[in-house]
Amino acid sequence: MTKPYTDEELEEVKVIFRSMPSYAGETIRSSDIPRFTNAKGWPLSDEEIQNGVEYWDKFHDGVVSLEDMIRVCRNIHDTAELTKDRIQACDKDGDGFISREEFENFFRNLVVHDPRLKVSSFENFIQAVDTSNDGLVSVEECGAWIEKCLNQNKHY
Numbered sequence: 001m002t003k004p005y006t007d008e009e010l011e012e013v014k015v016i017f018r019s020m021p022s023y024a025g026e027t028i029r030s031s032d033i034p035r036f037t038n039a040k041g042w043p044l045s046d047e048e049i050q051n052g053v054e055y056w057d058k059f060h061d062g063v064v065s066l067e068d069m070i071r072v073c074r075n076i077h078d079t080a081e082l083t084k085d086r087i088q089a090c091d092k093d094g095d096g097f098i099s100r101e102e103f104e105n106f107f108r109n110l111v112v113h114d115p116r117l118k119v120s121s122f123e124n125f126i127q128a129v130d131t132s133n134d135g136l137v138s139v140e141e142c143g144a145w146i147e148k149c150l151n152q153n154k155h156y
């Protein structure tokens, strides 16, 4: 983590979060994400915001808890950290590896908006990410790959 959020910033996040129309029991609906982003003043494009809404719909049934939001805020300055968090979420069966199905259903959807992380197929993805050459993509390998891509600005 590069730039941790200060207590003041986290307080601000909580206040904005609790002012959302869908706020109930320390959660909001994903439909309030654009409103939240605006209120928070994050310089995100419409596409990025839409991507965020889709992410919460797909991975969390459209429900964002305050805890989740704080985690996102803490990582917002650190794309690699945020993305790793999302890889973990892609590993639906929790075996530590991204299977073809998990790749098709989740991973592709996750990185499609960042050209630095573009992969055209699962085969392509394995080739790029599987550094141990066992034909499996572990969550760790995936994290290391993303970090490398973001650092080198490399296109796949």
Ligand SMILES: [Ca+2]
Pocket (backbone or CB within 6 Å): 090, 091, 092, 093, 094, 095, 096, 097, 098, 099, 102
């Ligand atoms: Ca898995």
Ligand SMILES: [Ca+2]
Pocket (backbone or CB within 6 Å): 130, 131, 132, 133, 134, 135, 136, 137, 138, 141
């Ligand atoms: Ca491997």
